[in-house]
Amino acid sequence: MNILLVGSGAREHAIARAIKKSKHENNLFCFASSNNPGIKPLCTGYEVGKISDPQAVLNFAQTNKIDWAFIGPEAPLEAGVVDVLKEVGIPSVGPTKKLAQLETSKSFTRDLLTEYNIPACPIFKYFESMKGVRDFMEHLKGNYVVKADGLMGGKGVKVSGDHLASIDDGEKWCQELIDAGKTFLIEQKLIGQEFSLMSFCDGEHLVHMPAVQDHKRAFVGDLGPNTGGMGTYSDADHSLPFLKPYDIEDAKNINEATAKAIKSKFGEGYKGILYGGFMATATDVKLIEYNARFGDPETMNVLPILESDFIELCQSIIDGNLSPEKAIFSKLATVCKYAVPNGYPDEPIKNQTIDMSAVTDQDHLYLASVDQTENGLIETGSRTAAFVGIAPTIAEAEKIAEAEIQKITGPLFHREDIGTSDLINKRINIMKELRNI
Numbered sequence: 001m002n003i004l005l006v007g008s009g010a011r012e013h014a015i016a017r018a019i020k021k022s023k024h025e026n027n028l029f030c031f032a033s034s035n036n037p038g039i040k041p042l043c044t045g046y047e048v049g050k051i052s053d054p055q056a057v058l059n060f061a062q063t064n065k066i067d068w069a070f071i072g073p074e075a076p077l078e079a080g081v082v083d084v085l086k087e088v089g090i091p092s093v094g095p096t097k098k099l100a101q102l103e104t105s106k107s108f109t110r111d112l113l114t115e116y117n118i119p120a121c122p123i124f125k126y127f128e129s130m131k132g133v134r135d136f137m138e139h140l141k142g143n144y145v146v147k148a149d150g151l152m153g154g155k156g157v158k159v160s161g162d163h164l165a166s167i168d169d170g171e172k173w174c175q176e177l178i179d180a181g182k183t184f185l186i187e188q189k190l191i192g193q194e195f196s197l198m199s200f201c202d203g204e205h206l207v208h209m210p211a212v213q214d215h216k217r218a219f220v221g222d223l224g225p226n227t228g229g230m231g232t233y234s235d236a237d238h239s240l241p242f243l244k245p246y247d248i249e250d251a252k253n254i255n256e257a258t259a260k261a262i263k264s265k266f267g268e269g270y271k272g273i274l275y276g277g278f279m280a281t282a283t284d285v286k287l288i289e290y291n292a293r294f295g296d297p298e299t300m301n302v303l304p305i306l307e308s309d310f311i312e313l314c315q316s317i318i319d320g321n322l323s324p325e326k327a328i329f330s331k332l333a334t335v336c337k338y339a340v341p342n343g344y345p346d347e348p349i350k351n352q353t354i355d356m357s358a359v360t361d362q363d364h365l366y367l368a369s370v371d372q373t374e375n376g377l378i379e380t381g382s383r384t385a386a387f388v389g390i391a392p393t394i395a396e397a398e399k400i401a402e403a404e405i406q407k408i409t410g411p412l413f414h415r416e417d418i419g420t421s422d423l424i425n426k427r428i429n430i431m432k433e434l435r436n437i
C-alpha cells in the first residue's frame, strides 16, 4: 500500500508515526513544505514542494502510485488538493475544497449552522462595508470580535478588550479590512473556557476524540502574543477538568449536527477530521470556529493514545464504514509542550543550532520547524519541537513532558505552566464562578 502524507510539521510527524505503527505494511510518501528530519526516515519517498499547488501534489502522487492520501494542514485543502486527487481516483482523508470552507470561510460556517438551526453561534452579522458596523458594536455593548473572511494565517481575528481597546479601535480595524478588499463578520465576544473536540468523520458517521485544551498565548500565565499553540493537555476520562459531561455531549452534538447539515446541503459527505473549537460559557457550549484538519498540537495528544490501527481507521473514513471500535483511545492523560525559538512568534531567531539528543523518550518527541545541516540540527523559526508526556493523571504527564522538553538545548523557550495544577485550577475556578457553582 502506498500512502501519501501532505505536510511536514509536528502534526504530520505524529500522523506519519501512527501510519508506520499500523500492522498493515505500507510505503509512506511525504509531499512536504520543508525538510523534516523526523518524518523523512519514516518515508519511502520524500519531496519538498509547494503543498498548496494541486498539480505538484498530483504529480508526486501519480509518480509514486499512491493508493490514498492524508492531508495534514489547511492550505492544501483550501487549494483543492483533495478534489484534484479525487478526479484521478485517489481518495483522501480530508475534505474537498468546497467543504473545507468550514475552516476557510467564517461566514460559510455561521450561515450553515444558522440555516440548520444548530444553536451554537454567538450573535453575529457580516459586513461588506462600514454601514452599520458601529451600531452593531454598540448593540454588543463593546464586547465584540471581528473576523476577516478567508484564511489570514492566524491574524484574521481581533477581540475587543484584547487586540482592540474600544469601539473606535474596532471601527479603524474594520476600515482597514474594507480598504484591503475584505469582508468580515462581527460577533458577540464569548466568555468562558476554550477547548477542542475533534471527530473522525466518514461523511455520515462520526467518532469523537478526547477533548483537548490548547494554550495560544506565548508566555507563562497566558500572557504575550497569540501563537500557533504552545501546548495542550487531555485527561484520562477524555473530558477536561473544567468541563461537565453535558459540555462534552453538547460539543459532540454540534459536530454531528454540522456533518449532517453538510451532507444534506451539498449532497456530499465530509470526509476527514472535523475539529470544533468550542467555548464553554456560563450557559452552554458555543462554536468559535471549525478547522477542517487535525489540530497542532492536539494531534500529539490524541494519536499516541490511539489503540486502534490508524490505517484501518483512515480506510474506514474513505470507505464510509466508520464505527466507534475503529477509534478506541487509552484512558490516559497527556500533556504536550512545544519548545519554540527565542523571539517567537513575532521575531523568532533562526538557523541556530539546537540539540535534542538528551531527550530520553525520542518516540514521544515530534519535530516541526527544524532542519538537519552539516553543523547539526537547527531551528528554522516557527515552533521547533513538541514532547508529549502520557500517564494516568495530568499531573504525572506534565512532569514527564516538562522534564523532557527541558532537555532540548539551544536558544529556545517553552511554557512551564501548561498542564500544571495551578493553571488547571485557575480554569476550574473561572468556570465555577461563571456558572455560580
Ligand code: AMP
Residues within 6 Å of the ligand: 122, 145, 154, 156, 157, 159, 187, 188, 189, 190, 191, 194, 216, 277, 288, 289
Ligand atoms: P479563530 O481564528 O477563529 O480560531 O479565532 C482565534 C481566537 O480568537 C480563538 O481561539 C479565540 O480565542 C478567539 N475568538 C474567536 N471568536 C471568539 C468569540 N466569539 N468570542 C471570544 N473569543 C473568540
Ligand code: GLY
Residues within 6 Å of the ligand: 214, 228, 229, 291, 294, 295, 296, 297, 298
Ligand atoms: N491548535 C490550534 C490549531 O491547530 O489550529
